[in-house]
Amino acid sequence: MKGSLAYERLHANLPALNLATVERGIDVALENGAKGAHPLTEVFDDLVDREVKTRQALSTETRVRLAGFPVRKRLEEFDFEFQPSVDPTLIQELATMRFVHNAENVILVGPAGVGKTHLAIALGMEAARAGFSVTFMSASRALGKLRQAMDRGLLERTLRNLCRSRLLILDEIGYLPWDRTMAHLFFRIVANRYERASTLFTSNKAFSEWGEVLGDPVLAAAVLDRILHHSTTVNIRGESYRLRVRRKAGTPTPVVPMESKERVDASTRERRR
């Protein structure tokens, strides 16, 4: 076959095989090959490697979009010096995604603004990069969805869908009061994922307060028994990053109502025990 024909066919066949990145780089690669500046193996390797990396980046982006993160946060953006109660080595260990491989859970506990959601999203993005499917939702929203599905007779299907991801992130456990139905639906999620897939929880409540959150100490004990069986808990104590940012900007800090301040102090004491 004539060289020009082969060249045309190459440009036609590469996109037909879904190798768009190879097709974009083939002219430069052919030139490099002809010059003999690099061994052909290297030229081919570079071409194929670019295709693989482009595809990986695209599928990571798809998984990140499907996860439903409210914003994107990275571990590199987390200032560990500001929050010394967070052990960077432990977070790096979690970022290896061994916990997702092993269907273990992570619980991030601490008062407002200390970076729980930031770390949860950042770990979720690492999971997406490592190829795991991820779902991020506030716990109350997840339970609201399940309740709606239950009312329409679609509970089992919706529960299966919600629990399909290898990593489910349930943010803000304990922020809004749950009624009995929501507490039972929470148990269903936990039981469904137990030893099968990882769940990452964030909460401003110590475990001893989960009985109040669920409105049922016996159910809370059953839930915690399953969650904590294979798990890592990260207790974050310290100042709110939001307050620091406001202070730097010279904005007056809001007065924390006595009741919620006492609650946070109480949970901090509990965690230190």
Ligand SMILES: Nc1ncnc2c1ncn2[C@@H]1O[C@H](COP(=O)(O)OP(=O)(O)OP(=O)(O)O)[C@@H](O)[C@H]1O
């Ligand atoms: N150590 C940190 N380094 C950099 N940014 C931080 C840090 N901690 C928190 N932030 C930022 O501060 C803001 C509040 O943090 P985040 O939402 O993670 O707090 P939270 O613990 O989830 O609080 P809440 O309990 O109110 O939901 C976010 O914009 C987050 O990116």
Ligand SMILES: [Mg+2]
């Ligand atoms: Mg949060």
